[in-house]
Amino acid sequence: MSFPHQAIFWDIDGTLADSEPVHERSFHQAIDGLGLDLPDDLHDRILGMSEERCHAYLVQKCGLELGLAEWTARRHALYMAMLDDVHAFPKAMEIWDGLAAQGVRQMAVSNSDRRLLMANLVRLGLDLPGTLLVSRNDVRQGKPEPEPYLRGAWLLDVDPAQCAVVEDSPTGVQAGQAAGMTVYAAPDMAPGLRETLGLPCASRLLELLPA
CATH class of the missing domain: 1.10.150 (DNA polymerase; domain 1)
Known part of the structure; x- marks a missing residue:
């Protein structure tokens, strides 16, 4: 599979x-x-x-x-x-690293200003040469509009319907769903909110990798 x-x-x-x-x-x-x-x-x-x-x-x-x-x-x-004081979420980074090891394409798509986004990526160790990303500065309308995620799909030249989003807030979830993408809950999203939104946990992504 x-x-x-x-x-x-x-x-x-x-x-x-x-x-x-x-x-x-x-x-x-x-x-x-x-x-x-x-x-x-x-x-x-x-x-x-x-x-x-x-x-x-x-x-x-x-x-x-x-x-x-x-x-x-x-x-x-x-x-x-x-x-x-900004640190990585270990569970989320484990998923990112596991997907990266299998060659899955990944991108940061944030509602933050590019300066803050880049500073956070440095803290996460994800400021790699040639890394593509989408910040609030790169779109006309931020989340909850779908434009940030649709721009990400355009940059990678992929079909939005074949992409997934990992989010922690209702605002971001709305944006991902409006873009026609499958939305997963961040591992550290509050369980009650995840259940209310009816989202699978992002840890499921590692289970979907080919054996």
């Missing part, structure tokens, strides 16, 4: 990289002192959103007055200062 997918597209934050706590801290530090009215579940509400969607939410719902460029520079500087 041959492997059923022509390529695997990985989200990074919260999927391969344990970076969401750093994103959360950078958000709260960026917000600190601005006098905003924030909901207790802010991180859950913005999980998986692109920077401009997060900024729009803070403007519309929380009273943020900073423009997008000023907010982004402020938030990104704080994230980069805490980059040493």
